[in-house]
Amino acid sequence: MRPTLRDGDACLVLWGAPPRPGDVVVARLPERGLGIKRAEFADPDGSWWLRSDNVGVGTDSATFGMVAATDILGRVVARYWPRPRPLRRRRVRPAP
Template sequence: MRPSVLVGAVSVRGASMAPTLRDGDACLVWWGRAPRPGDVVVARLPAGRGLGVKRVAFGDQDGGWWLRSDNVGVGTDSAAFGMIDTADVLGRVVLRYWPRPAWFRNSA
């Protein structure tokens, strides 16, 4: 199920996306935007792991996405759970607004 609003806010928890994002960073998310390699996204992680903020590494022909942590070895990413279905990629992080404002652009 997709959110009914187009833009929303999330708070980062943990160190898996450091140094790009740090624990406690507040980000603006564009819900429902199709991911591209290099994007930082909010995704529904499998096996009851909840939501996660990860970077899209690549996609496959079947609509799956390989997600990775920027901080290698910290947190859980596709190395542990495999490809994520497109329906589970909920939106793209477009802006960190607190505490260090920064726009996010595709870095692939």
């Protein structure tokens, strides 16, 4: 899958906005600091499975596990630099 965002892209984030499956989110990642990932699905306890759009290079929940809902800081809604464009939710597979 092609990455949605690249290093150096400037984004508009709705801080505090709850994620929905398929959204690009800013999250505190375990032992990695902040990261931008795609929210796949939530467990009944509210933890989220996050996926990298660039699977060959990036890390995701397969590496660091589920991320607590309190660690999802906001939704990325648009890239405004270098070329502005809104981000769309991607259709995601149902939870296993």
